[in-house]
Amino acid sequence: MQRWVELADRLSREKIAPRAEAVDREGRFPSENYRDLAEAGLLALMVPEAFGGIGADSLTYVTVLSKIARGCASTGLIFNMHSAIVDFLLQIAAPGQQERYFGEVRGKGAIFSSITSEPGSSFRDKLALRTSIRRDGAGYRLSGKKHFCSLSTGATYYFTWSLLNGAKGLEDGLLNVMVPSGREGIEVLDDWDTLGMRGTASNSIHFHDVRVEPGEVIGAPGSILGKDMSIWSLGYTAVYIGIAEAAYEFRVNYARKTRFHGMDTTLAHVDRIQRQIGEMSMLLENARRAAEKPGALRGNLGRQELTFILNQAKYLATEAAKELAEQGIRLCGGRGLSRSLPIERHLRDAMAGVVMPPANDRCLETVGKIALGLEAKTLEFQ
Numbered sequence: 001m002q003r004w005v006e007l008a009d010r011l012s013r014e015k016i017a018p019r020a021e022a023v024d025r026e027g028r029f030p031s032e033n034y035r036d037l038a039e040a041g042l043l044a045l046m047v048p049e050a051f052g053g054i055g056a057d058s059l060t061y062v063t064v065l066s067k068i069a070r071g072c073a074s075t076g077l078i079f080n081m082h083s084a085i086v087d088f089l090l091q092i093a094a095p096g097q098q099e100r101y102f103g104e105v106r107g108k109g110a111i112f113s114s115i116t117s118e119p120g121s122s123f124r125d126k127l128a129l130r131t132s133i134r135r136d137g138a139g140y141r142l143s144g145k146k147h148f149c150s151l152s153t154g155a156t157y158y159f160t161w162s163l164l165n166g167a168k169g170l171e172d173g174l175l176n177v178m179v180p181s182g183r184e185g186i187e188v189l190d191d192w193d194t195l196g197m198r199g200t201a202s203n204s205i206h207f208h209d210v211r212v213e214p215g216e217v218i219g220a221p222g223s224i225l226g227k228d229m230s231i232w233s234l235g236y237t238a239v240y241i242g243i244a245e246a247a248y249e250f251r252v253n254y255a256r257k258t259r260f261h262g263m264d265t266t267l268a269h270v271d272r273i274q275r276q277i278g279e280m281s282m283l284l285e286n287a288r289r290a291a292e293k294p295g296a297l298r299g300n301l302g303r304q305e306l307t308f309i310l311n312q313a314k315y316l317a318t319e320a321a322k323e324l325a326e327q328g329i330r331l332c333g334g335r336g337l338s339r340s341l342p343i344e345r346h347l348r349d350a351m352a353g354v355v356m357p358p359a360n361d362r363c364l365e366t367v368g369k370i371a372l373g374l375e376a377k378t379l380e381f382q
């Protein structure tokens with residue numbers, strides 16, 4: 001698996017990182033990065049070998065994703081959305097559907113997005129869907145409003161969460177459907193204009209009575225409930241490790257090459273700076289190790305144990321990213337606020353990690369609960 005890590009590392013440094021500033025400034029889907037990822041075969045990172053994919057284990061996933069995100073956080077975050085859907089298809093799609101969709105990832109560079117969040121609902125405690133789906137002959141019709149739809153302008157398919165008309169609840173009514181992004185009746189708004197993660201193209205999407213073919217329904221109603229969704233948090237952890245690494249590398253390079261008028265040496269020779277770099281190195285290493293643990297153990301742990309270490313890892317990674325980026329700005333002084341340096345982007349992107357589910361205050365609550373021997377919720381959407 002090392003070769004995939006090396007490939008992602010190279011791609012990230014040579015192609016993805018140099019484009020990150022423009023992707024952020026223009027707030028657009030990084031299509032050129034996705035062309036490169038597809039060409040390199042990395043879109044099939046989580047597709048099993050039996051379907052012609054790479055079949056990466058969780059630790060490789062974390063490492064590869066952190067390399068991609070180090071180059072461009074938005075590119076990394078949406079890579080996690082795509083890979084999560086690969087994982088869900090593996091768990092609930094019919095064999096013929098797996099063959100088809102994974103074949104398209106491999107052969108055509110198909111990209112999947114997860115269209116779940118809704119403007120009027122919070123999924124903090126439970127999934128409360130208002131997007132509805134009704135029967136229409138052998139197929140269905142989908143209607144509703146979604147927001148935070150990452151990959152809205154880049155995905156080939158929208159893996160959408162909806163509620164079947166007339167159902168009593170999620171168990172008999174939650175229907176996941178794979179809608180081709182070009183289907184008639186889909187309206188993609190142009191409303192993603194945020195502090196950070198600007199290249200995720202997480203615009204709102206409105207479904208206006210959109211036709212869904214029978215073969216596009218994934219699993220029986222409610223079949224995704226209770227399935228393993230840990231890839232979401234695992235991937236977020238990796239993304240923020242990537243930002244932390246980028247901020248750390250920036251700091252080290254800045255200190256090594258900066259020498260102001262009147263100084264005999266570069267900043268690297270100043271004791272205070274060395275100490276700061278030492279502290280940041282510890283913080284990064286701490287977060288890395290915390291991320292490697294669920295990466296290595298996922299699949300071999302019970303839900304509560306996995307939830308415990310995943311919430312720790314997600315918290316540590318996102319806080320490390322924020323802290324390293326903020327310290328990077330302090331090191332640069334006023335220059336650090338300039339868009340000509342990448343460090344202010346790292347801080348803006350890192351802020352998304354703190355609030356994205358499970359939000360960091362929620363991570364603390366969950367870890368505390370489990371540490372106290374109480375049962376914590378183990379599902380977090382998105």
Ligand SMILES: Cc1cc2nc3c(=O)[nH]c(=O)nc-3n(C[C@H](O)[C@H](O)[C@H](O)COP(=O)(O)OP(=O)(O)OC[C@H]3O[C@@H](n4cnc5c(N)ncnc54)[C@H](O)[C@@H]3O)c2cc1C
Nearest residue numbers: 081114115116117122123124148149150197202352355382
């Ligand atoms: C960069 C980015 C990309 C995203 N991509 C996607 C995507 O591809 N697909 C997708 O579906 N979603 C996506 N999301 C959406 C995300 O997963 C969340 O659904 C979205 O952020 C809404 O959740 P929220 O953070 O606003 O929290 P909410 O759950 O809306 O809560 C907002 C605040 O209210 C508090 N709160 C909520 N309920 C209660 C309560 N009962 N009691 C007390 N306090 C409460 C919460 O603690 C929080 O502080 C993305 C978000 C971001 C930032």
